[in-house]
Amino acid sequence: AQSVTQLDSQVPVFEEAPVELRCNYSSSVSVYLFWYVQYPNQGLQLLLKYLSGSTLVKGINGFEAEFNKSQTSFHLRKPSVHISDTAEYFCAVSDQDSGGYQKVTFGIGTKLQVIP
Amino acid sequence: DTEVTQTPKHLVMGMTNKKSLKCEQHMGHRAMYWYKQKAKKPPELMFVYSYEKLSINESVPSRFSPECPNSSLLNLHLHALQPEDSALYLCATSTDRGTYNEQFFGPGTRLTVL
Numbered sequence: 001a002q003s004v005t006q007l008d009s010q011v012p013v014f015e016e017a018p019v020e021l022r023c024n025y026s027s028s029v030s031v032y033l034f035w036y037v038q039y040p041n042q043g044l045q046l047l048l049k050y051l052s053g054s055t056l057v058k059g060i061n062g063f064e065a066e067f068n069k070s071q072t073s074f075h076l077r078k079p080s081v082h083i084s085d086t087a088e089y090f091c092a093v094s095d096q097d098s099g100g101y102q103k104v105t106f107g108i109g110t111k112l113q114v115i116p
Numbered sequence: 117d118t119e120v121t122q123t124p125k126h127l128v129m130g131m132t133n134k135k136s137l138k139c140e141q142h143m144g145h146r147a148m149y150w151y152k153q154k155a156k157k158p159p160e161l162m163f164v165y166s167y168e169k170l171s172i173n174e175s176v177p178s179r180f181s182p183e184c185p186n187s188s189l190l191n192l193h194l195h196a197l198q199p200e201d202s203a204l205y206l207c208a209t210s211t212d213r214g215t216y217n218e219q220f221f222g223p224g225t226r227l228t229v230l
Contacts, residue, residue, distance in 0.1 A: 043221035094215045101213045106158035
């Protein structure tokens with residue numbers, strides 16, 4: 001089974017500063033990677049996804065991520081964060097079980113704390 | 117309509133109660149999922165329904181009983197729960213069971229078992 005590792009449990013950053021949230025995945029032939037955001041007391045919302053093609057993926061709210069096969073990484077970046085970006089961010093990988101059904105495995109999450 | 121709705125938003129129940137969580141979508145999605153999320157942890161998959169048939173049961177205790185009465189509805193019946201079952205229960209849907217499909221999440225039901 002595939003897995004993802006989020007290297008930072010918490011990332012504090014000042015407002016308007018850039019941020020990078022790190023994610024590494026276990027190597028596989030086909031990789032489908034996602035970043036989700038969870039605001040307090042809410043469900044998860046998709047920020048962006050990598051299925052194939054261009055390694056630079058642009059998402060919502062000004063976020064982007066770069067798929068790096070040689071480093072097995074899929075780091076999330078934003079050039080200038082806002083207070084409203086304070087949330088939990090989950091990196092996830094999609095895989096198929098023996099029955100051919102999608103199973104999504106989430107990383108442990110990174111809490112982004114934007115400081116005014 | 118691109119929403120997944122869940123009711124109730126909050127639920128408090130005793131260990132002898134029977135209750136149900138409800139999830140509804142009108143996006144025409146044919147795969148539906150139940151996840152359990154404990155505080156400060158990622159979501160953990162419980163069940164997957166594909167075309168209204170139970171496809172995956174991640175060894176969930178029988179006190180949790182899922183049901184998919186039609187393609188728009190997903191229920192989770194709860195009976196004789198334990199305090200450690202207190203968590204946020206998330207419903208998600210996707211177009212079908214393909215590995216490349218985005219999952220759309222509902223806002224969750226915050227369950228407290230006393």
